[in-house]
Amino acid sequence: MAPEPVTPEELRSGIRSLFAPEAAAGAYAIDLRTGAVLASWQESTPRMMASTAKLFTIGAALQTLPVRGHERTELLQRCAAAGRKSDNTVADELAEQISRYRRGLIRPRRPNTAHGAQLITRHVSSVVRRSTQGRAALQLGAEYRQIDGSGYRFANRASPRLVAEYLAAMAAAPGAAEFTASLAVMGRSGTLRSRGRGEGITGLVLGKTGTHLTPKSEGYPRGMRSSALSGYCLAGPEGTPVVAFAVMQERPESKAAAKALEDQAAGLLSRWAVA
Numbered sequence: 001m002a003p004e005p006v007t008p009e010e011l012r013s014g015i016r017s018l019f020a021p022e023a024a025a026g027a028y029a030i031d032l033r034t035g036a037v038l039a040s041w042q043e044s045t046p047r048m049m050a051s052t053a054k055l056f057t058i059g060a061a062l063q064t065l066p067v068r069g070h071e072r073t074e075l076l077q078r079c080a081a082a083g084r085k086s087d088n089t090v091a092d093e094l095a096e097q098i099s100r101y102r103r104g105l106i107r108p109r110r111p112n113t114a115h116g117a118q119l120i121t122r123h124v125s126s127v128v129r130r131s132t133q134g135r136a137a138l139q140l141g142a143e144y145r146q147i148d149g150s151g152y153r154f155a156n157r158a159s160p161r162l163v164a165e166y167l168a169a170m171a172a173a174p175g176a177a178e179f180t181a182s183l184a185v186m187g188r189s190g191t192l193r194s195r196g197r198g199e200g201i202t203g204l205v206l207g208k209t210g211t212h213l214t215p216k217s218e219g220y221p222r223g224m225r226s227s228a229l230s231g232y233c234l235a236g237p238e239g240t241p242v243v244a245f246a247v248m249q250e251r252p253e254s255k256a257a258a259k260a261l262e263d264q265a266a267g268l269l270s271r272w273a274v275a
């Protein structure tokens with residue numbers, strides 16, 4: 001059964017009600033049909049990306065690497081491993097592959113993920129600058145920093161606004177279907193296989209999760225450092241993306257609470273998407 005439709009005010013107030021005033025968290029959502037901002041909460045503050053960074057790496061790989069035939073098939077498989085399964089090794093290898101291509105190298109003398117991250121950053125900046133259409137006065141230098149392909153390191157940061165604007169741009173870019181195919185499907189595949197069922201949104205959201213846990217080596221109690229869910233809400237099962245969104249949290253109460261909040265946000269946005 002499809003989610004019940006929601007009014008614009010119900011959507012805005014519903015999203016904001018999910019966050020405590022003091023929470024280190026943010027959200028941003030765009031209607032891809034009209035370009036309107038549907039919801040926003042502390043949207044310009046950069047947060048730890050964790051595996052959200054893989055969205056940028058996948059997009060850069062698909063648009064940068066000019067491979068065809070069997071090589072293209074292999075690239076799509078690697079993008080799916082980085083996106084749906086959130087494989088850190090594959091994502092960093094994609095960053096290195098981008099670096100090798102730009103440097104004209106067949107085989108690298110040594111891995112250069114940092115250079116790949118610089119090229120990914122240029123790709124993201126170019127895509128977002130061309131697509132915001134006056135919707136958001138993005139401060140790219142203040143809202144985005146990527147230093148590897150996977151998002152494994154804590155210094156990788158982006159604002160919810162930057163992430164959602166990038167997703168909106170990629171939904172209209174050449175190869176959009178290849179990009180969205182790399183994402184997990186809510187309640188069905190990858191890192192979202194067991195999520196969203198309580199919200200009635202199985203099959204209605206394509207997304208990328210992002211999770212950082214505090215390492216024991218830091219001397220702090222083991223716990224959640226950051227959590228995120230970014231992606232698209234579909235017009236219906238197997239339908240087209242009609243909402244691009246990003247929800248990002250730091251120091252949430254627990255892993256379960258973080259996931260529940262993200263799924264509730266996706267549920268509200270799906271109610272708008274199917275209206």
